[in-house]
Every structure is written in C-alpha cells, then in structure tokens.
Amino acid sequence: MDILLGSLVSGLLLGMVLALVALGLTIIFGMMDIVNFAHGEFLMLGMYTGLLTSQATGLDPLFTLPVAALVGFLLGVLCYNGFVKYLLRGPMIAQLLGTFGLMLFLRNMALMFFGANDRSLHTGILVGKSFDIGSGIIVSATKLAVAVLAVLSFVAIWLLMNRTRLGKALTATALNRQGARYMGIPTERMNALAWGIGGGSVTVAGALIVNFWAVNPYVGLTFTMIAFTVVALGGFGSVPGAFFAGLVVGLITEIPGFWDFFMITFDIDWMSEVPMTSFKYMWIYVAYFVIMVVRPRGLFGWKQ
Amino acid sequence: MRSCQKCARLLLSIVLLIALAFPSAVLAAEEIKIGVLYPLTGGAAAAGRELRAGAELAAEIANSAMADIDMNMAKNAGIKSMGGAKITLIFKDHEGNPTLGADLAKKLILDDKVHGILGCYHSSVTKTVSAVAEQYGIPMINGSSTSPELTKQGFKWFWRTTPHDVYFTKDLFEFLKGMTEGKAKGVKAVPKKDITNLASACEKTEWGSAVSELIEKFSKDYGFNVKKSILYAAKATDLSSEVRSLNAVKPDAMLFASYTSDAILMLKTLKEQKVQPRIIWGQDAGFETPEFRTTLGDSIVGVLTRTVFLPKVADVKPVAGKINAMYKAKTGNDLSGASARSFTGLQTWVAVLEQAGSTKPDAIQKAANSINIPANQLVVPWGGIKFATSGDDMGQNILGTGLIGQYQKTKDGKVDLEIVYPFDVATANMVYPFPKF
Numbered sequence: 001m002d003i004l005l006g007s008l009v010s011g012l013l014l015g016m017v018l019a020l021v022a023l024g025l026t027i028i029f030g031m032m033d034i035v036n037f038a039h040g041e042f043l044m045l046g047m048y049t050g051l052l053t054s055q056a057t058g059l060d061p062l063f064t065l066p067v068a069a070l071v072g073f074l075l076g077v078l079c080y081n082g083f084v085k086y087l088l089r090g091p092m093i094a095q096l097l098g099t100f101g102l103m104l105f106l107r108n109m110a111l112m113f114f115g116a117n118d119r120s121l122h123t124g125i126l127v128g129k130s131f132d133i134g135s136g137i138i139v140s141a142t143k144l145a146v147a148v149l150a151v152l153s154f155v156a157i158w159l160l161m162n163r164t165r166l167g168k169a170l171t172a173t174a175l176n177r178q179g180a181r182y183m184g185i186p187t188e189r190m191n192a193l194a195w196g197i198g199g200g201s202v203t204v205a206g207a208l209i210v211n212f213w214a215v216n217p218y219v220g221l222t223f224t225m226i227a228f229t230v231v232a233l234g235g236f237g238s239v240p241g242a243f244f245a246g247l248v249v250g251l252i253t254e255i256p257g258f259w260d261f262f263m264i265t266f267d268i269d270w271m272s273e274v275p276m277t278s279f280k281y282m283w284i285y286v287a288y289f290v291i292m293v294v295r296p297r298g299l300f301g302w303k304q
Numbered sequence: 305m306r307s308c309q310k311c312a313r314l315l316l317s318i319v320l321l322i323a324l325a326f327p328s329a330v331l332a333a334e335e336i337k338i339g340v341l342y343p344l345t346g347g348a349a350a351a352g353r354e355l356r357a358g359a360e361l362a363a364e365i366a367n368s369a370m371a372d373i374d375m376n377m378a379k380n381a382g383i384k385s386m387g388g389a390k391i392t393l394i395f396k397d398h399e400g401n402p403t404l405g406a407d408l409a410k411k412l413i414l415d416d417k418v419h420g421i422l423g424c425y426h427s428s429v430t431k432t433v434s435a436v437a438e439q440y441g442i443p444m445i446n447g448s449s450t451s452p453e454l455t456k457q458g459f460k461w462f463w464r465t466t467p468h469d470v471y472f473t474k475d476l477f478e479f480l481k482g483m484t485e486g487k488a489k490g491v492k493a494v495p496k497k498d499i500t501n502l503a504s505a506c507e508k509t510e511w512g513s514a515v516s517e518l519i520e521k522f523s524k525d526y527g528f529n530v531k532k533s534i535l536y537a538a539k540a541t542d543l544s545s546e547v548r549s550l551n552a553v554k555p556d557a558m559l560f561a562s563y564t565s566d567a568i569l570m571l572k573t574l575k576e577q578k579v580q581p582r583i584i585w586g587q588d589a590g591f592e593t594p595e596f597r598t599t600l601g602d603s604i605v606g607v608l609t610r611t612v613f614l615p616k617v618a619d620v621k622p623v624a625g626k627i628n629a630m631y632k633a634k635t636g637n638d639l640s641g642a643s644a645r646s647f648t649g650l651q652t653w654v655a656v657l658e659q660a661g662s663t664k665p666d667a668i669q670k671a672a673n674s675i676n677i678p679a680n681q682l683v684v685p686w687g688g689i690k691f692a693t694s695g696d697d698m699g700q701n702i703l704g705t706g707l708i709g710q711y712q713k714t715k716d717g718k719v720d721l722e723i724v725y726p727f728d729v730a731t732a733n734m735v736y737p738f739p740k741f
Contacts, residue, residue, distance in 0.1 A: 003548060010544040117350060118564045120599045130576035140544075140576045212572060213541065214565040214595070222539045257545040260552055277534040277546050278508050 003264065005137050007257030013143040015250020020150035020205040021223050022230035022242045023157065024076075024198035030237025031174045031194035034084065037099040039227060040220025041106035042199050046072055046206025047215040048114060051121060061124045061211055062145070068207035069200045076199025080192045088191075103220075110217035120214035142211040149208060153201055154243050161239065170194060174237070226281075229288045234300050241300025252283045336383065336391050336663055338653055339412030341405055341423030341433055342646075344397035348425065351642045355425060355448065356395060357635045358643030361627070362650035363391050374623055375681055377654045385661035391654065394418060398429050405429035409436040419663040420444065422649050425642070427451035427511070434462045443668045445656070447649025448642060451511065455692075455700040461665070463672050463691050465652050466645050467704030469511075469587070472610045473518040475706045476559070476585060477526040479725040483736075488724060490733025499582060501531050503555035505546055505570070506587075507562055508535035515561040515587050531555055538566045547573045557583035562590040568599050575603055575741040582737035584608065585708075592641065597711070597719055604711045605719060606738040611709045613644035616723050616731045617685050624683040639683065648684050652677065655689075679703075685729060710734060 025039045036042075049071045053064040079102065087098040129141035161167040172180040173190040181187045213219070230249050234241025256276035263271035291298060340359055343352040362377075367390045370378040382388035394416050398405035405424055412418045413436070421437055421444040424430045430449040437444035438459045446454065446464045450472070455464050479488075486493030504519045506512035516533055523530045531553040536546050543566070550558060558581045562570055567590025574584075584607045590596055591609035615638040618625035627647065628639045639647070652675070657663070660671035677689040687703035709721035712732055722732035 003552060006548055007545060010542075010548075014542050014544070116346065118568075118593075118595050120565075120568060120595065122599055122601060130578075132578065138577050212569070214568055214599070216565070219565075222541055226541070253542060254545050257548055260549050264552060272532075275535055277505075277536050277549065280540065280545070281537060 001261075001265075002135055003257055004261040005135055007254040007261065008251070009137045009139065010143075011251040011254035011257070012247055013139065013147050013250070014253060015247035016147035016150040017143060017205070017209065017246075018223075018226055018230055018249055019243045019246025020146060020153060021202060021209075022227040022234075022246055023150075023153060023205075023239070024200075024202035025224075025227050026231045026234065026237055026239060026242040027157070027194055027201070028198040029231065030239075031170065032088065032177075032191055034087075034095050034099065036198070037096070037224075038079070038102040038106055039198075039202060040222075040224030041103050041110070042072060042075065042202045042220075043206040043209070043223055044110060044215065044217060044220040045075065045106065046203025047210040047213075047219065048110065048206075049203060050207030050210045051119060051215060054121065054124070061121055061207065062126060065149075065204050065207050068203040072203025072206075073196040073200035075203070076195035076197070077192050079199070080195035084195065085188070085191075107217050107220065114217060116216060118214040118216045121210055124211055126211050140212070142208065145211075146205065146208045149204065150243075150246075153204070154239065157197070157201070157239055166193075226284060229284050232288055232298055233291050235298030238298065238300040241298055245299060248287070249284055252287055253280055255283050256280055334389060336386070336389050336420075336657060337416060337418045338391060338393055338650070339409070339416060339418035339421045339423075340393050340395050341398050341408055341412075341421065341429070342395065343400045343425055343429075344395065346399040346401075348400050351425060352397070354635075354637070354640055354643040355646040357631065358639070358646035359393060359422060359650045361631055361634060361643075362647045362654070363393050365630075366391050366650070366654040373626055375627075375651075377651060377658075383654065383657050385658050386663075391650075391657075393422075393650075398424055398426075398433075400426050400429065402426075402428045402432040406432040406436050409433045410440075413437075413440045413442050418442070419665075420653060420668065422447065422646075422653060425449060427454060430454055434459055437461050441665050443656075443665055443672060445649055445653055445672075447652075448645040452514065452697075455697050458698055460698075461669065463652075463699040463701075465649055465689055465701045465704070466612065467686070467706055468700070469515055470518060471704060472587065472706040473515060473522055475610065475708060475725065476519075477522045477528070479708050480528065480557070480583075481526055482725070482727055487727045488734045488736070489727065489730040491736045494736070496527075499556045500527075500529055501553065501556045502528055502559060503532040503550045503553055503557075503581075504530060504559040505534050505536055505550055505562075506560065507538035507566060509538070511589075512538070512561040519559055536566070538563045540566065540569075543569050543573045544577065546570075547577050547579060551577060551579045555581050557581055557585065559585050559587075560591070561587040564590040564593050564595055567591055567593075567596055571596075571600050571604060571607070578741060580738075580740060584738055586610070588612075588641070592709075592721075601719060602713070603741055605713050606735040607711045608724070609709055609711075609721070611707050611721065612641040613639060613684055614707060614709055614721050614723060615639065616709075616721070617683070617707075617729075619731055620723075620729045621683070621685065623680065624685075627683045644683050648682055648689075651682070652689055655681075685726070 028036050046068045049068045050064045053067045054061040087095045126141040131139045169185045173187045177187050230245045234245030259276045342355045366377045369381045382390045396408040424433050425448050427449040430446050438461050443461050450468045452468045452470050483494045484496045506516040586609045588610045618628050631639050656671045660667040673693045679688045689701050690703050692700050692702050708725035710724045711719050712722045714720045724730050724734045
C-alpha cells in the first residue's frame with residue numbers, strides 16, 4: 001500500500017512539473033501554429049539563469065524566479081521580433097526548420113559560454129529537503145514548490161485567456177489572425193506577447209528544476225521530448241489540456257511503482273523478472289502513439 | 305684498377321639503394337612517433353586535458369635523464385637501446401566519436417607514419433581504433449578504457465594496462481568478503497547476514513548493463529543475494545520510482561553504475577526518501593566526479609566508490625608522490641584516475657620500446673607480450689604490468705587492481721576520498737554503517 005500511495009503522489013507531483021514545462025509550448029502553438037523546437041533550450045537557459053543568479057548574488061535559488069521570468073519573457077519577445085516574425089511569412093517547413101535552427105543556435109551559444117560540464121546547485125532552502133507524511137508518501141520540497149507554481153501559473157494563464165480583454169485579443173489572434181487585425185487588434189504585439197509568456201513560464205520552470213536536476217547545454221532535449229508528448233496528448237494549444245496531460249504522463253512514469261505494488265501485494269513471482277524501469281519512458285510514447293491514432297486532436301484539442 | 309672502381313661504385317649504389325628502401329630503420333634512431341588519441345574537446349574535454357597532460361609528463365621524463373626519480377625510464381635520455389631515440393607524441397582529438405576516432409587512427413598510420421598508438425579513453429572509440437590498428441598491424445596500448453569486451457576480440461596488436469570492470473566488480477566482492485572477516489580498517493568483523501542482501505541500479509547502456517550482469521555473477525560466486533537489480537535511463541528526469549523499487553526489498557547494500565547527473569539525482573532521491581542501507585557503492589564514473597562531491601557535500605560522507613587512483617596513493621607509494629608533485633607543478637592539479645593511467649600507458653610504451661630495441665611492429669609485439677614492469681615502477685597501485693598472451697582476455701594486464709575509496713570528512717571540513725581497499729593500503733578507518741542521511 002505504501003508503494004501505491006508513494007507512487008501516486010510522486011507521479012502527480014512530477015506530472016505538474018512536466019505540465020509547467022509544457023505550458024509555454026502549448027501557448028505558442030495555440031497562438032500561431034508554430035512548433036517551437038527551441039523550447040527545451042529556453043528551459044536550459046532558465047536553469048542557467050537560476051543557477052548563475054543564485055551563485056552570483058548568494059540568494060536562495062527560490063528568489064531567482066522573477067529574474068528567470070524576466071529573462072525568459074525578454075528572450076521570447078526578442079526571438080519573436082528578431083526572428084520568428086520573419087519565419088511566419090515563409091511556408092510551414094521554414095517555420096519548423098527555423099525554430100530547429102534557433103534550438104541549435106541557443107544550445108551552442110550555451111556550450112560556448114557555460115561549457116559542457118554538468119553544473120548543479122549545492123545549497124538552498126528547498127534542495128534535498130522532503131516531508132515524510134507517512135504511509136509511504138514522501139513529498140520532495142523542490143517538486144512541491146514546482147507543483148504549487150504550476151497550479152498558480154495554469155490558473156493565471158487560464159484567467160488571462162478567459163477573463164480579460166487581452167485574453168480575448170489573444171484568442172482572436174489565434175483563431176483568425178487576419179480577421180483580428182481588421183478588428184483593430186495589434187496581432188504582431190499579441191504574438192510577441194505569446195512568445196514572452198511562453199518563454200517566461202518555461203524559464204521559471206527551469207529555475208525551479210535546477211534545484212533538483214543538474215544543468216548542461218544538452219539538458220533541454222530530455223525535457224522537450226516529454227513536453228511535446230504532453231502537449232500532443234492534451235491537444236496542441238489547449239492550456240487545461242496540457243495540465244491534465246501532464247498529470248497523466250506523470251502517472252505513466254510511475255508505472256514501475258504500480259507494477260511493484262501488484263507484485264508485492266499479490267506476491268506474483270514472474271513480475272519481478274520484468275525490467276520495468278528500463279522501459280519507464282516507453283509507456284509515455286505508447287500513450288502518445290495511441291492518442292495520435294485514436295484522437296489526433298488530443299484530449300482537449302480545440303483548434304482544427 | 306678499373307674493375308676495382310666499378311666494384312666500389314656498384315657497392316656504393318647498392319648501399320644507397322638499401323638506404324632508400326629502408327629509410328625508417330635509419331631515421332628511427334632519432335625519433336619515435338606515438339599517435340595519441342584523446343577527447344580533447346566535447347563532453348569529456350575536462351578528462352581529455354588531464355589525459356593529455358599525463359601522457360606529456362611521461363614523455364618528458366622519458367626524453368630526459370632525471371636522477372631524482374626512482375623510475376627506469378627516468379634514468380636515460382630517450383630510449384637507450386635505440387641510441388637515445390626521443391619520443392614524439394602526436395595528439396589527435398576524437399571528440400568521443402568512434403567514427404572520427406577510426407578516421408584519425410588511419411591518418412596517424414598512413415600520413416604521420418606513427419610507430420604506435422596510445423588511447424582512447426571512451427571504450428566505444430577504443431573499440432573502432434583498435435580495429436584499425438589491428439588491420440594495419442600497428443601496435444596500440446590502451447590505458448584507460450574499462451569495457452571488458454575490448455580484450456575479448458583476440459586482437460594481436462592491442463594491449464590494455466588498466467584493469468577492466470570485471471576486476472573492479474570482483475574487488476567490490478573481495479571487499480565485502482573482507483569486511484565479514486574483519487579486515488576493513490577500524491571496523492570489527494561484520495556478520496555476513498548484515499550485508500548479504502544487495503540491490504543494484506545501473507544505467508542501461510553498454511557499460512551499466514555489463515556492470516549489472518557482473519554484479520549478479522559475482523554475488524552468486526561470493527554467496528551474496530541480489531534481491532533487486534534494475535536498469536534505468538541515465539537521462540531520466542526523475543528517479544523516485546526506481547528508488548522506491550530498490551527500497552522495497554530493504555537492501556543492506558546498494559550498488560550503482562551511474563554517470564554524473566543521474567548519480568547526483570540518485571543520491572538526492574535516496575536522501576529525500578530517507579533510504580537507509582548500510583553500504584552505498586558506486587562504480588566510479590559519476591561517483592568520482594568533482595561535481596558529485598561539490599553538489600552533495602556532507603551528505604555523501606560514507607559513500608564508497610571504485611576508483612583507480614587517488615592522491616592518497618602518494619602516502620603509500622613514494623614514486624607516486626614524486627610524480628604527483630611534478631604533475632601539480634605542470635598543471636596545478638593532483639593526478640587523477642585519468643592522468644595517472646595515461647601516464648602509465650605511455651610509461652608502458654617506453655618500457656616496451658626499450659625492450660624491443662627497434663620500432664619494427666614485430667619487435668614491439670614480441671616485447672609487449674613478454675614485458676614485466678614491477679609494481680615499484682608505477683604510480684598506480686597495481687601489482688605491475690604483465691599482459692596475458694593467450695586465453696579469452698588477450699592483451700589484458702593481469703596485475704592490475706582497483707581501489708575502493710570512501711568519502712570522509714577531513715580535519716579542515718572538506719569531503720575527500722580515503723582509501724579503504726585494498727586493506728593493506730587503507731589510509732583511514734572505514735565509516736560503517738553508512739550514516740543516516
């Protein structure tokens with residue numbers, strides 16, 4: 001029973017981390033149908049921002065989040081105005097290859113400035129702390145913080161999109177760019193804003209993730225692969241979809257834990273012979289595949 | 305008279321022709337070229353710099369006479385049996401890429417006309433480069449790749465000085481056995497039932513899965529019980545389900561083969577979940593990186609790691625202390641597992657060439673197969689260097705051993721590795737059982 005509860009809780013917590021990483025990706029896609037391949041690189045830069053700010057100022061990594069958000073926002077706006085704006089004029093393939101190029105550029109710039117070695121945080125209020133609630137539930141402080149932040153971000157973004165004029169303008173731009181422009185909505189600025197929000201949310205996630213995961217210039221890929229799955233599962237462009245899909249993927253990564261639970265509870269010998277942990281990530285992509293076949297729009301897809 | 309002149313001319317031209325036909329034999333007395341392949345850029349660049357410095361230092365010592373070093377290769381300037389021929393190292397950067405490594409090896413052999421090869425750190429690169437060397441019949445000595453597969457290919461031109469993972473894993477079980485017999489310094493004999501249940505978690509590529517199999521095999525041989533063994537993705541973003549799975553069997557000792565980020569994440573997760581084994585052991589790699597030590601700080605006091613060299617070796621081996629001081633003057637760092645082994649690799653090259661007295665591949669092959677370098681010549685804590693010439697581990701140094709180090713807190717508050725195995729060179733009392741996180 002301990003294993004079951006422990007796995008459930010840690011799966012949900014991890015799910016919220018993944019959802020937060022995927023949030024920016026889904027916002028940008030929802031707005032302008034661009035798949036941002038450089039998303040993981042934004043995350044990586046967020047991790048470096050958190051790490052370096054906290055090392056330079058001596059502040060706890062928790063307080064570097066506003067800096068990371070600002071860096072991410074500016075980076076997103078800069079990328080849009082300096083680069084993506086021009087891509088939008090080209091065909092779809094140019095947009096794909098364009099953000100792919102942006103990914104390579106950012107990754108190699110990081111390699112040049114920060115070096116290839118792994119770096120990680122040594123101290124911090126959250127680093128290495130955990131709460132033992134009993135009956136197998138152990139909540140890691142860093143993940144709890146990310147989870148809380150994820151919920152807050154999702155609520156904030158949802159309110160922004162559904163309860164404000166700005167959100168209406170964003171949605172209008174997303175649905176029909178030309179029509180929105182005729183109505184007097186500054187679509188260019190809306191797009192830039194979407195990139196700013198997307199960049200800011202993922203760098204904040206990065207600055208929190210660096211509390212428990214070492215950073216190097218290649219770290220983005222590890223998370224983007226999963227973030228893409230989360231977004232596809234939830235439906236490209238859907239904010240609530242990304243949240244629930246994040247939770248689903250988080251639980252899927254805990255399949256080995258559930259497997260152990262069944263093995264121990266029902267004392268089934270052959271189950272211990274199956275190398276479940278080796279295939280931990282396989283189930284995520286299996287789920288992705290099934291969704292793509294059965295419901296290509298994703299669970300909450302809203303755009304055709 | 306004329307026929308005499310004719311005779312002389314004929315003789316002269318024959319001599320000239322011979323000289324033209326075998327220029328290398330004449331030139332060899334002045335320069336011996338060794339091609340050195342290391343990862344000088346890319347992810348392993350930090351290790352590459354150390355490897356390069358280690359080989360360079362060995363070449364400097366071999367090429368000049370240094371009376372104050374008690375080492376055969378320091379006694380003469382150059383290779384004595386070849387009239388004082390000097391060693392020239394030609395470095396190439398393989399970036400950790402097996403294909404590039406093979407191309408560079410071909411270049412070294414065909415364009416630079418090297419007499420031998422030293423390298424390559426990554427087992428995967430050593431694999432392709434050794435195949436090229438085998439194809440062209442150029443001798444190659446490897447100092448730092450530990451995949452057991454490399455010496456199982458039956459190559460005739462490949463020799464490896466470093467012990468490989470079979471030796472290292474066996475060391476672990478010798479160590480555990482020694483603990484039950486009370487041989488560990490500062491620890492009373494541990495009842496076998498206290499450390500009999502093992503759990504292992506290894507990363508799932510070639511290296512980790514090989515280590516996992518070795519742990520299973522040796523645990524049977526030594527009468528231990530692996531209750532749970534898992535393979536995990538080194539790039540995993542989360543290891544809590546793995547740790548929960550290991551902890552479910554309440555292991556006495558937890559054994560790991562991990563790279564850097566995942567080793568750190570693993571230890572952090574163990575700490576979060578308050579796992580309490582009596583022993584935590586890592587198979588080098590991630591467990592020995594400076595990052596592991598600085599990130600985790602005090603919480604790794606008591607963690608064991610397999611290693612091949614520690615500056616502490618200088619306390620028990622004077623010659624290592626001397627070389628370490630020279631290396632520190634050259635680079636500002638202490639010798640590490642990487643630099644000490646590349647030093648030893650080139651030192652072996654020098655000894656082989658001295659014994660061969662020629663740069664002809666056949667002579668080198670013969671010398672390498674019969675070489676016997678005693679332990680007192682080496683900076684590494686091995687029994688010496690002697691290669692297996694038959695059997696299924698051909699070209700492997702059979703006198704190598706590993707070390708097991710334990711992270712302990714020093715007097716000035718830093719966390720440093722102390723030697724706990726082999727028991728006769730232990731530098732500190734062992735911390736047992738592993739303190740609570």
